[in-house]
Amino acid sequence: MSYVPEELRYTLEHAWVRADEHGILTVGVSDFAQNALNDVVFAQLPNVGANVAAGESVCLLESVKSASDVYAPVAGEIIAINTELALSPELINQEPYGAGWLFQIRPHQADDVNNLLDAAAYQSSI
Secondary structure (H helix, E strand, C coil): CCCCCCCCEECCCCEEEEECCCCCEEEEECHHHHHHHCCEEEEECCCCCCEECCCCEEEEEEECCCEEEEECCCCEEEEEECHHHHCCCCHHHHCCCCCCCCEEEEECCHHHHHHCECHHHHHHHC
């Protein structure tokens, strides 16, 4: 059974989203996704400053098993990436909800995060 933190929002494509007090969203992949990928060996992250559409492929994660796209949960501007993943992509497997985060996005519409799944809805989707 995958761990699904209650306080986060989720996408059907297995990304999690954490909003801070300024409305900035930190995005990563769920425990379910990192388990399915197995050992992540490379993360191709988006460019800081890029404007992305909701549902647009913004990252590529490569594992020993496969490669998988990560999609923007909302439309917005990429404002930060997790540079630690360049040297330690295994953080995605070790701490998917912590040090293994992928990028931060400033949404164009602050309330778009409310359209994402809550933990119960995500749990029932997996």
